[in-house]
Amino acid sequence: MVRVIGRGMFSEEYRGGKPLKAVYALVDDERVTVTLGIQVSSFTLNVILPAGISFYTFQSLAYTVEVFRRKVEPVERYVTIASYLSFFPLLVAGPIERPTHLLPQFLRPRTTNRDMWRQGIWLICWGLFKKMVVADNMARIVGDVFGPYDHLTGTAIIPHDGLRLLLGIYAFALQIYGDFSGYTDIARGVSKLFGFDVMLNFKLPYAALSPSDFWRRWHISLSTWLRDYLYIPLGGSRGGIFLTYRNLFLTMLLGGLWHGASWTFVLWGAYHGALLIVYRLLDLRPEDKNYPRWANALLWLVMLHLTCLGWLLFRAKNVATIGVFFQSILLHPHGSPEALAAFKSLVFFGWLLLLFQVVQYAMKTLDPMARWHWFIRLNVWILVIMSLLALASAQGTEFIYFAF
Amino acid sequence: MRSESYQIPPKRRLRTLLRIAFAVAWSLLAGELFLRAFAPQPLMPRSVRASDIGIRTNTPSETYWQRSTEVNVRVHINSQGIRADDDIPLEKPAGVKRIVVLGDSYGLGYEVDLKDSFAMQTAARLNAAGENVQIVNLSVSGFGTAEELLTLQHRGLAFHPDLVLLAWHYTDLDDNVRSRLFTLKDGKLFRDQPTYLPGVKTRRRLERIPGYVWMERNCQLYSFIREKTAGKLDDLMPGAPAVHAMPAAIPIRPPTYREQLAVALLQSIQEECEKNGAKLLIFDVPSRFSRTEFASEFPAAAARGLAQFDVVSPLDEFRTNLKGEKLFWEHGNGHLTVIASHVSGKLLADHILKRKLLDSPPR
Numbered sequence: 001m002v003r004v005i006g007r008g009m010f011s012e013e014y015r016g017g018k019p020l021k022a023v024y025a026l027v028d029d030e031r032v033t034v035t036l037g038i039q040v041s042s043f044t045l046n047v048i049l050p051a052g053i054s055f056y057t058f059q060s061l062a063y064t065v066e067v068f069r070r071k072v073e074p075v076e077r078y079v080t081i082a083s084y085l086s087f088f089p090l091l092v093a094g095p096i097e098r099p100t101h102l103l104p105q106f107l108r109p110r111t112t113n114r115d116m117w118r119q120g121i122w123l124i125c126w127g128l129f130k131k132m133v134v135a136d137n138m139a140r141i142v143g144d145v146f147g148p149y150d151h152l153t154g155t156a157i158i159p160h161d162g163l164r165l166l167l168g169i170y171a172f173a174l175q176i177y178g179d180f181s182g183y184t185d186i187a188r189g190v191s192k193l194f195g196f197d198v199m200l201n202f203k204l205p206y207a208a209l210s211p212s213d214f215w216r217r218w219h220i221s222l223s224t225w226l227r228d229y230l231y232i233p234l235g236g237s238r239g240g241i242f243l244t245y246r247n248l249f250l251t252m253l254l255g256g257l258w259h260g261a262s263w264t265f266v267l268w269g270a271y272h273g274a275l276l277i278v279y280r281l282l283d284l285r286p287e288d289k290n291y292p293r294w295a296n297a298l299l300w301l302v303m304l305h306l307t308c309l310g311w312l313l314f315r316a317k318n319v320a321t322i323g324v325f326f327q328s329i330l331l332h333p334h335g336s337p338e339a340l341a342a343f344k345s346l347v348f349f350g351w352l353l354l355l356f357q358v359v360q361y362a363m364k365t366l367d368p369m370a371r372w373h374w375f376i377r378l379n380v381w382i383l384v385i386m387s388l389l390a391l392a393s394a395q396g397t398e399f400i401y402f403a404f
Numbered sequence: 405m406r407s408e409s410y411q412i413p414p415k416r417r418l419r420t421l422l423r424i425a426f427a428v429a430w431s432l433l434a435g436e437l438f439l440r441a442f443a444p445q446p447l448m449p450r451s452v453r454a455s456d457i458g459i460r461t462n463t464p465s466e467t468y469w470q471r472s473t474e475v476n477v478r479v480h481i482n483s484q485g486i487r488a489d490d491d492i493p494l495e496k497p498a499g500v501k502r503i504v505v506l507g508d509s510y511g512l513g514y515e516v517d518l519k520d521s522f523a524m525q526t527a528a529r530l531n532a533a534g535e536n537v538q539i540v541n542l543s544v545s546g547f548g549t550a551e552e553l554l555t556l557q558h559r560g561l562a563f564h565p566d567l568v569l570l571a572w573h574y575t576d577l578d579d580n581v582r583s584r585l586f587t588l589k590d591g592k593l594f595r596d597q598p599t600y601l602p603g604v605k606t607r608r609r610l611e612r613i614p615g616y617v618w619m620e621r622n623c624q625l626y627s628f629i630r631e632k633t634a635g636k637l638d639d640l641m642p643g644a645p646a647v648h649a650m651p652a653a654i655p656i657r658p659p660t661y662r663e664q665l666a667v668a669l670l671q672s673i674q675e676e677c678e679k680n681g682a683k684l685l686i687f688d689v690p691s692r693f694s695r696t697e698f699a700s701e702f703p704a705a706a707a708r709g710l711a712q713f714d715v716v717s718p719l720d721e722f723r724t725n726l727k728g729e730k731l732f733w734e735h736g737n738g739h740l741t742v743i744a745s746h747v748s749g750k751l752l753a754d755h756i757l758k759r760k761l762l763d764s765p766p767r
Binding site: 348374378379382383386387389390391 | 423427430431434435438439442443628632
């Protein structure tokens with residue numbers, strides 16, 4: 001599988017579900033692609049990179065830096081570092097592991113126990129549910145809303161009913177969460193079966209009350225990596241207000257760019273950087289301060305919609321698409337039969353995930369199954385397995401983060 | 405550390421066993437409830453038996469329901485194994501014209517009420533035009549042309565048909581080869597295997613299990629598991645058929661063996677009809693690829709030069725006047741809908757009247 005930078009992850013080639021296969025090369029030569037039978041346009045092709053390179057490059061960088069900082073002893077055997085970098089569950093979409101956490105697990109004998117198996121199998125099934133039932137079904141709503149690609153004009157054909165577009169953004173929020181956290185759950189589950197403990201990557205991100213809270217919950221392995229190896233080395237918050245804001249902004253900008261060479265990703269990174277700065281300027285720190293409940297509820301609602309707005313920037317094919325969305329949502333917020341159908345699908349395929357998240361939040365644990373009576377656990381298992389068998393989308397889509 | 409002589413107390417063992425039994429029973433019940441609430445499954449029972457001529461026949465005197473989110477249809481099979489409310493005497497009453505229908509589940513009118521099936525619609529329109537027509541529907545789900553030929557020879561001709569209406573469907577091409585009831589050697593049709601009874605024995609055994617028939621007709625979880633398992637097994641079978649793809653156009657190539665076999669079987673049916681003073685009319689059931697994409701897979705090219713058949717196809721009507729209508733059910737087994745059956749019945753009746761196919765040949 002290869003990654004082609006420069007065409008954007010949502011280009012027709014990616015969405016068409018035709019992964020380019022088994023090429024492990026860094027080339028910029030069309031002759032090579034022709035020889036390999038890969039059909040790509042010379043206009044869009046810039047670089048071909050191996051899948052998941054962003055993940056294991058960061059992982060190897062972390063190792064190098066930690067060895068330099070003398071926080072980690074250099075490993076003696078090549079096979080150990082190779083295993084750490086190419087550990088298969090994490091290879092294509094993370095989490096971006098740290099040498100301090102994962103490397104020692106390769107150096108000591110691993111054991112599994114009943115609890116690890118229980119957690120591992122649950123994580124695999126729950127991850128599959130998030131991906132195949134939630135994300136893949138949301139992908140249909142999202143695909144309809146963000147428009148099929150018009151090959152003649154090179155633009156997306158976007159419907160103009162605002163309510164449907166808004167629902168499309170909510171659906172994408174669920175899709176990207178189900179897709180990415182689903183993969184992470186599967187990776188963590190498989191690792192547990194092999195006796196490895198892989199770091200947590202998601203902690204109820206849509207329960208965030210502020211941007212900083214969001215980044216403590218979303219793609220934790222990337223946000224902590226950026227914090228430790230970019231934000232803090234840049235000076236962190238030690239150089240005064242202006243430098244702190246500059247560091248925050250730069251970190252988020254580069255975090256956006258990590259996703260791909262597209263202006264929409266740059267915009268998304270800049271947007272999150274700006275959000276962090278605005279919240280700091282307003283001194284809104286709900287996770288540290290004791291605001292009344294209603295204020296927290298309001299902050300949650302605001303943050304949820306700010307996150308969704310970010311997803312619009314992330315998913316939009318180009319800047320013009322973002323303009324069309326704003327225009328339609330704000331000026332034509334009317335319903336339509338298609339909007340109603342989208343709403344029904346959103347609720348139908350999303351309710352179990354949302355309910356489970358609410359329960360996780362209320363019980364203050366990510367593994368409520370461990371605390372429940374066996375009969376409740378049995379029913380949750382039935383819901384998940386039956387959903388996987390009966391509701392999984394027939395048209396599976398590739399994991400979004402495989403493109404990064 | 406548990407000692408080796410440690411024994412689980414019988415009471416605890418019993419409790420564990422009871423809990424497992426309850427969990428299994430509850431899982432099955434909850435699975436059924438889940439499907440009914442979130443993903444209703446079609447219940448499409450079909451009941452066939454071995455006939456005395458070595459092929460399948462509808463189980464006589466059976467009544468069952470076909471249910472999906474789109475249909476709720478009663479299927480009644482009379483004591484002769486024919487889908488009809490009452491038995492049909494072999495002797496043709498005076499003044500009555502008989503149409504014997506041969507076909508598979510499409511011919512039988514699955515997923516529509518008897519009165520809405522294309523055969524009954526044809527009869528209704530002919531009767532409205534002053535004819536006195538009686539339908540004898542000998543179709544059996546899963547039949548190919550080979551079984552239809554045997555059915556005509558051994559059962560259909562006894563009803564003294566004036567017209568034989570054969571529902572052709574593309575699945576007949578493979579069914580004929582698979583059944584091996586007839587083979588082609590040097591362009592000639594030969595009788596091969598004496599019987600073809602796929603799944604009939606297994607079905608009989610299953611039906612002896614108390615509650616099986618009830619479960620098959622009412623349990624969505626059973627239907628779901630059966631369909632999923634069958635689909636997976638089909639995929640795993642060596643030489644599994646490729647995905648049924650839309651044919652590009654009438655192929656410019658020599659006819660394949662299965663096409664030649666189908667044409668030879670149809671020719672035999674035509675000869676049987678001619679010998680017995682009946683005419684043959686073929687209803688070409690289109691293949692569906694999407695709500696707006698249909699195709700005819702009648703081996704027209706293969707038939708060209710070999711034989712001439714009288715064929716009625718609703719394809720043009722489906723593609724033009726009915727474009728966008730739901731013409732095949734989408735949540736069940738994909739048979740013709742009521743509207744498609746009615747339109748087909750009208751086309752067939754118009755054709756029969758125009759070509760005077762029910763008029764007795766001059767003696």
